[in-house]
Amino acid sequence: MKKILIVEDDKTISNELANLLSSSNYEPIELVDFSNTYEEIMSINPDLVLLDINLPYLNGEALLSKIRKTSNIPIIMVTSKNTEIDEVLSMSYGADDYITKPYNPTILLLRINAIFKRLENTSDTIEYKGLTINMQKGLIKKDNEEIILTKNEMIIFNYLLTHQNKIVTRDELMTDLWNNDEYINDNALTVNISRLRNKLKSIGLDDAIETRKGIGYILS
Numbered sequence: 001m002k003k004i005l006i007v008e009d010d011k012t013i014s015n016e017l018a019n020l021l022s023s024s025n026y027e028p029i030e031l032v033d034f035s036n037t038y039e040e041i042m043s044i045n046p047d048l049v050l051l052d053i054n055l056p057y058l059n060g061e062a063l064l065s066k067i068r069k070t071s072n073i074p075i076i077m078v079t080s081k082n083t084e085i086d087e088v089l090s091m092s093y094g095a096d097d098y099i100t101k102p103y104n105p106t107i108l109l110l111r112i113n114a115i116f117k118r119l120e121n122t123s124d125t126i127e128y129k130g131l132t133i134n135m136q137k138g139l140i141k142k143d144n145e146e147i148i149l150t151k152n153e154m155i156i157f158n159y160l161l162t163h164q165n166k167i168v169t170r171d172e173l174m175t176d177l178w179n180n181d182e183y184i185n186d187n188a189l190t191v192n193i194s195r196l197r198n199k200l201k202s203i204g205l206d207d208a209i210e211t212r213k214g215i216g217y218i219l220s
Helices: 013-022 037-044 060-068 084-093 105-121 151-164 170-178 186-202
Strands: 001-008 027-029 047-051 073-081 095-100 125-128 131-134 141-143 146-148 209-212 216-219
Touching: 001 037, 013 027, 013 105, 037 060, 047 060, 047 105, 047 216, 060 073, 060 084, 073 105, 095 105, 095 151, 105 125, 105 151, 125 151, 151 170, 151 216, 170 186, 170 216
Parallel strands: 001 027, 001 047, 047 073, 073 095
Antiparallel strands: 125 131, 131 141, 141 146, 209 216
């Protein structure tokens, strides 16, 4: 049974999420102490985190950024904030998805399920231009260097690799990421592409992802 950690300081909402997850055959864990949230998450080591933005001590975006420095655990932001900048910031810090309150329970469960399916269907390693790519762990190794990709960055990279030397449209990437283009923010894809490019550049692949203006991207 998949273990999902609920990081939500509103007890009513936290209980609702726990009941929803439990009825859907997940094992929910509700965080109750927010004084050392990062340490608690690392200690519990869940399969997925539902993370609120408005938290005491350390807000969700700062916490997400801190987690991404050491872990590629799937994270869905669940928040009452619904401005575009909050979504872009969450994605830029490494969130795998984003949903606002009041959320649609069915949509939330579909997104959770989609993330777990991607994890299960991703092969272990791929070789590319001297890189060893571990899809399960979101790791890219080159000689003694190692970089960590967020889940979204890995999904984008994997899709581009699968269609190497072919133009991939933005719509194709967004559909592969969130599986429902009705809920996609175009800016979030731009942020993830930019972060992926910078990480590849840091290990010597400066121009791996080319932009085809008005069409999409191509991985050579």
